[in-house]
Structure formats: structure tokens, C-alpha cells
Amino acid sequence: MNRRDLIQRIALGGAVLVLMPSIVESCSKSSTGDNGKLTPGGSAIDLDITLPAYSALATAGGYVVVQNIIVINVDNSKFVALSSVCTHQGCTVGFDAPSGDIKCPCHGSVYATSGSVITGPAPSALRAYTAAKSGNIISVS
Numbered sequence: 001m002n003r004r005d006l007i008q009r010i011a012l013g014g015a016v017l018v019l020m021p022s023i024v025e026s027c028s029k030s031s032t033g034d035n036g037k038l039t040p041g042g043s044a045i046d047l048d049i050t051l052p053a054y055s056a057l058a059t060a061g062g063y064v065v066v067q068n069i070i071v072i073n074v075d076n077s078k079f080v081a082l083s084s085v086c087t088h089q090g091c092t093v094g095f096d097a098p099s100g101d102i103k104c105p106c107h108g109s110v111y112a113t114s115g116s117v118i119t120g121p122a123p124s125a126l127r128a129y130t131a132a133k134s135g136n137i138i139s140v141s
């Protein structure tokens, strides 16, 4: 390898290093729209209720858990999104439509749809997110 080849290889390696962060960044962001993945920037989740995975949200009392967030169709006009991770020991909570409460199957904690604790042992409320429905899309942010 002569000096010229060496300089060309170093220049090529530098170009790869310069481009690498943008390549990695573009791979880490996903477009979504309706598949439940994060939108660019990771600020929202859009759920298309016509898709089988989210069709439970088309009915009052239905809910899904996506990316550690429980999204609930409370009564067809009110949609709620909360952390699905129980603040006691981390079990996944579920929505109990008959009572209208969120319950943890592990030790019996009960939460309101606001996320506040009704019955312990959970020590604190579930984190609340914003959920809004537009057409067949429920956006959580």
C-alpha cells in the first residue's frame, strides 16, 4: 500500500464515521401512523382501531396494552391512557369494565381511570398520558 492508498482509505473511513450517526438515528426512529409504533421523535403512539391488534378499542370497556401503556375505551366518548405498570411491584394492570376500575392481578391494587390509587398496596398513581380519538385513530402522547 502506497501513501496515496493510505490517505484514500483514511478519508473513506472518516466519511463512514461522519455518516454513521445519521444512519443509526434513522434506524432508531420508526414511522407509524397506525401500527402502534412510535412516531418520529417518539412522542406519540397512533393506534388504528380497525386493525385486529387494537380492535378492542372500538368497543366501550375494551382496552389494549401497548408499550407499557394501557389504553382504554371507557364509554366510547372517553379514552384513557395510563402506564400499565403497577406502582407496587410492576405487574401489568388491566381494565375491569363492570366496575370501571383498573385492577392489578398480583396483589389487588385498584386504580381509578384517572390513574389515582383507590385501593393499595400500590403506593402511587399510574402515570397518565393524553389519549384522543380522531376517526379510527387513537393517539396517545
Ligand code: FES
Residues within 6 Å of the ligand: 086, 087, 088, 089, 090, 091, 104, 105, 106, 107, 108, 109, 120, 121, 122
Ligand atoms: S404488583 Fe400490583 S398490587 Fe402488587
